[in-house]
Amino acid sequence: MIRYYENLYLTDSTEKNLTRIKRRLRLGAGMTSLFVITLSDNPGDMFNIIHASMFKIRRIRHADHLVIGLAESRRKAYDIITGIVTGHYAxxxxYDGIRDYFLEGKD
Structure with missing residues (x-):
């Protein structure tokens, strides 16, 4: 199941097409230039960057994911994560508690 963080981190391009992107992720339709930022399943890591084509695989699409950001390139996904981590540190x-921050749904 794909869940979305209330205040999703988006780039300009993904913000314009958000409804379409969410629908295509849910259906497993291919998107060649989209990267999904999720909380990591591994407690030792903070985030996963998953290429949208992976959501074509039913097992991955139906696994529990908390999406916190969407970006049209891996570089922009890294930029979003850098902003999240530096903002939390400030x-x-x-760096402790970043995962809990998103799970509790704080702004």
């Missing part, structure tokens, strides 16, 4: 003075 607010809290540390």
């Amino acid at each position: 607010r809290t003075g540390g």
